[in-house]
Amino acid sequence: MPGRDEGRVAEKSIRGTHISVSGKHLEKYAAEFNYRWNRRKAPETMLPGLLSSFQPLK
Structure with a gap:
């Protein structure tokens, strides 16, 4: 995501x-933004993608 406009x-x-x-959590905010930005044209993939990153409960 290079460029001034994207920033x-x-x-x-x-x-x-x-x-x-x-500033302490800026990296986490940026990661969240990247996640949303990369899925902005397919919002229906956000929740399944997020849930798949967690391990199943035992």
């Missing part, structure tokens, strides 16, 4: 989603 989109998205943003 602005990321910043607006993160600030619009979270009440406060700390």
